[in-house]
Amino acid sequence: MLxxxxxxxxxxxxxxxxxxGKRALTAHAVDxxxxxxxxxLRALSLPARxxxxxxxxxxAAFFTWHMAAVFLFVSPSNTVREENFDRIxxxxxxxxxxxxxxFAPNPLQRDEAVHVRAxxxxxxxxxxxxxxxxxTATDIDNIRHHLLPSHSAQNLLRRGWDFYDGxxxxxxxxxxxxxxxxxxxxxxxALQRLQDxxxxxxxxxxxxxxxxxxxxxxxxxxxxxxxxxxxxxxEIDWWVVTSDDLEGIAR
Amino acid sequence: xxxxxxxxxxAPAPGASPGAPAPAPSSPFRGLGRSFDAALARGLGHVTxxxxxxxxxAIVRIGFAVTVLGFxxxxxxxxxxxxxxxxxxxxxxxxxxxxxxxxxxxxxWSDSGLWFELVYHLTIAAAVAMLLGWRTRAATMLFMxxxxxxQNRSIFMGDGGDNVIHLMSMYxxxxxxxxxxxxxxxxxxxxxDLEPTEDRVGIALWAVLGVALLAALVTGxxxxxxxxxFLGGMWLVHGYWWLIRRYAPGEPRVVSDIVANLVHNxxxxxxxxxxxxxxxxxxxxxIQGSRWQDGTAVxxxxxxxxFNVWPEVSELLSSSGxxxxxxxYGTVIVQVAFPFALLNRRAKNILLVLMxxxxxxxxxxxxxxxxxxxxxxxxxxxxxxxxxxxxxxxxTGLRARLTRRRPAPPEAPPAPAPAEQRSPAWAAKG
Numbered sequence: 001m002l003x004x005x006x007x008x009x010x011x012x013x014x015x016x017x018x019x020x021g022k023r024a025l026t027a028h029a030v031d032x033x034x035x036x037x038x039x040x041l042r043a044l045s046l047p048a049r050x051x052x053x054x055x056x057x058x059x060a061a062f063f064t065w066h067m068a069a070v071f072l073f074v075s076p077s078n079t080v081r082e083e084n085f086d087r088i089x090x091x092x093x094x095x096x097x098x099x100x101x102x103f104a105p106n107p108l109q110r111d112e113a114v115h116v117r118a119x120x121x122x123x124x125x126x127x128x129x130x131x132x133x134x135x136t137a138t139d140i141d142n143i144r145h146h147l148l149p150s151h152s153a154q155n156l157l158r159r160g161w162d163f164y165d166g167x168x169x170x171x172x173x174x175x176x177x178x179x180x181x182x183x184x185x186x187x188x189x190a191l192q193r194l195q196d197x198x199x200x201x202x203x204x205x206x207x208x209x210x211x212x213x214x215x216x217x218x219x220x221x222x223x224x225x226x227x228x229x230x231x232x233x234x235e236i237d238w239w240v241v242t243s244d245d246l247e248g249i250a251r
Numbered sequence: 252x253x254x255x256x257x258x259x260x261x262a263p264a265p266g267a268s269p270g271a272p273a274p275a276p277s278s279p280f281r282g283l284g285r286s287f288d289a290a291l292a293r294g295l296g297h298v299t300x301x302x303x304x305x306x307x308x309a310i311v312r313i314g315f316a317v318t319v320l321g322f323x324x325x326x327x328x329x330x331x332x333x334x335x336x337x338x339x340x341x342x343x344x345x346x347x348x349x350x351x352x353x354x355x356x357x358x359x360w361s362d363s364g365l366w367f368e369l370v371y372h373l374t375i376a377a378a379v380a381m382l383l384g385w386r387t388r389a390a391t392m393l394f395m396x397x398x399x400x401x402q403n404r405s406i407f408m409g410d411g412g413d414n415v416i417h418l419m420s421m422y423x424x425x426x427x428x429x430x431x432x433x434x435x436x437x438x439x440x441x442x443x444d445l446e447p448t449e450d451r452v453g454i455a456l457w458a459v460l461g462v463a464l465l466a467a468l469v470t471g472x473x474x475x476x477x478x479x480x481f482l483g484g485m486w487l488v489h490g491y492w493w494l495i496r497r498y499a500p501g502e503p504r505v506v507s508d509i510v511a512n513l514v515h516n517x518x519x520x521x522x523x524x525x526x527x528x529x530x531x532x533x534x535x536x537x538i539q540g541s542r543w544q545d546g547t548a549v550x551x552x553x554x555x556x557x558f559n560v561w562p563e564v565s566e567l568l569s570s571s572g573x574x575x576x577x578x579x580y581g582t583v584i585v586q587v588a589f590p591f592a593l594l595n596r597r598a599k600n601i602l603l604v605l606m607x608x609x610x611x612x613x614x615x616x617x618x619x620x621x622x623x624x625x626x627x628x629x630x631x632x633x634x635x636x637x638x639x640x641x642x643x644x645x646x647t648g649l650r651a652r653l654t655r656r657r658p659a660p661p662e663a664p665p666a667p668a669p670a671e672q673r674s675p676a677w678a679a680k681g
Contacts, residue, residue: 001533021441036299036300036301036505036508036509036512037300037301038300039300039505040507041295041296041299042274044502044505044506045502048502048505051506051510052299052506052509052510052513055509055513055514056295056298056299056513057511059513059514059517060517062517063517063520063521065526066521067521067528070524070525071528074528074532079454093352093353094352094353094354094403095354095355095399095417095421096418096421097414098414099411099414100357100411100528100529100532100533100536100668101532101533101536102411102533103537103538103548103551103552104533104536104537104539104540105536105539105540105541105543105544106541106543106548107540107542107548107549107552108539108549108551108552108555109542109551111555111556111557113556115641136556139557140556140557143557143560144559144560144562145560145561145620146618147615147618147620148325148559148618148620149560149618150325150326150329151326151329151333151408151409151410152326152329152332152333154410154557154618154619155408155409155410156333156339156407157406158334158557159406159407159408159409159410160340162407163407177347177348177351178348181344181347181348182423184344185339185340185344185407188339188340188341189339192337192339195524217551217554217555219547220547220550220569220572220575221570222570222571222572223547223572225551245339247343248336248338248341248342249337249339
């Protein structure tokens with residue numbers, strides 16, 4: 001690893017460096033005016049070279065480990081990954097987490113909108129259920145024809161709903177703590193939007209219900225593909241509004 | 252090879268001519284050991300003596316600083332909704348989540364509104380400092396802390412662009428990305444013989460950050476051992492650097508400089524490798540998708556409600572099956588080819604142009620300006636030095652022209668070219 005172990009090739013050096021190589025033979029070769037860019041490693045003392053060697057070795061090892069972990073984290077499931085996944089996960093999460101399957105293997109081909117309806121108490125004490133309100137439509141309004149759309153329109157509800165979807169099993173039951181947090185999250189988003197964008201007084205809201213409205217993007221007109229583009233709805237259970245849901249968002 | 256031709260007895264097969272045996276071809280492996288050793292020594296010389304890619308790391312620094320600065324200013328009116336006290340992802344929920352994930356964020360230390368404003372605006376300030384290259388090392392550190400704080404406060408707010416910013420903000424901390432195009436470089440060039448003791452601002456900054464760090468550690472705000480070690484370690488290294496410059500300017504200083512170069516070069520390599528991982532992953536997974544195979548893939552995101560920003564343009568593009576197919580196949584080819592194109596300078600530069608062009612298209616068409624800006628900032632690590640120098644000269648010229656209009660300040664000599672502008676031999680090749 002140390003440079004003096006390798007055969008010096010005179011052709012590789014210019015005169016200045018060769019002169020410095022000679023200087024290395026004398027003691028105190030590195031003085032206060034020596035600039036790193038021109039220093040010859042051979043001019044350094046043994047402890048100095050040892051430190052550099054250790055640094056090179058440690059950095060090479062860490063680089064290899066880091067990139068191997070990143071590679072295996074983003075790779076498909078394979079022999080090495082399966083055997084070491086706990087270790088890789090432990091290293092990658094939370095700060096080196098990454099996902100580069102950008103529109104892959106296939107791009108998303110369906111629009112998913114989130115709708116909400118609320119059961120509200122009327123002034124006379126009776127209960128009324130509102131019509132379904134399309135929350136996603138507001139997002140689309142705030143994105144369309146905007147040069148710089150905000151993450152609050154692009155990602156807040158969309159990714160919140162993805163989170164909810166991913167944290168529930170096929171029967172719609174929450175999976176662990178993530179599942180419960182995701183339920184709270186999407187309902188809080190819905191309540192906040194009912195208040196901010198649909199002028200609803202949250203004190204009157206007893207319960208809310210969410211549903212997703214999914215429709216496939218029609219195939220391009222130059223393709224002969226029959227695609228069912230009708231909208232499918234998936235309702236989740238009514239959600240009783242508590243003070244927890246309103247904390248921080250109710251005016 | 253040595254079987255004589257059966258058809259014409261006259262034509263002697265190569266190497267089988269009678270009478271005069273051809274000299275044995277020299278082994279292609281001859282001298283391999285020696286040249287390998289020489290290459291190793293040369294390589295070691297490069298990575299120890301210099302922090303490579305001064306212009307490339309500078310442009311990456313500037314690129315990400317601009318991206319984050321633009322993002323935070325653009326979202327400034329929505330900051331409470333996205334990361335603050337109005338967030339549907341409440342402080343308590345985020346705290347519960349972070350307890351499991353262990354993600355690092357200052358914004359969950361306190362739910363006070365004042366604290367939120369402080370962190371958000373300090374992140375903006377850090378981005379400005381990093382952009383200008385003012386106390387670059389400290390600025391990159393604060394930039395990373397700010398980026399992680401904001402993003403990890405509301406992790407369901409981000410997309411691929413935020414992901415790139417998150418990673419690069421951490422990698423940049425380990426680079427010497429202020430060698431050129433920075434206030435630091437200008438200061439060093441103006442006063443090359445500045446004594447460490449005279450650098451009052453540096454000392455004050457170090458002291459303030461030290462107090463802040465100590466407070467964070469003592470109050471248990473930073474409770475993960477790895478973050479304590481990293482933040483404390485970086486702070487100590489800065490103190491050590493000052494001491495070395497002041498008291499041990501000879502060999503200890505040179506060795507420390509070499510180790511810092513090594514860390515920089517390793518981090519630069521990580522950044523480059525990360526770019527390759529990103530494009531390779533994006534490309535290879537696409538190959539497996541039926542829509543990328545049948546050449547319609549690009550049509551779909553363009554026509555999704557969330558990404559269809561200019562329906563008129565999308566409709567125009569979508570009307571031609573050939574255009575959509577060319578874009579779809581082109582995207583996959585460019586992404587898959589990118590890591591291999593690095594082996595050839597010309598191929599790399601062509602692909603860089605294509606990539607950046609595609610990202611500009613995505614920015615406009617799909618409404619993802621900050622995602623695209625982050626990707627372009629990341630790609631910039633592979634830009635040729637000659638191009639960066641030309642761009643730098645253009646920028647300087649533009650500034651000179653703009654400032655000439657105003658009455659010239661009495662004593663403001665043009666900044667002398669920083670010492671680092673002498674580009675190293677390897678970089679000249681681009």
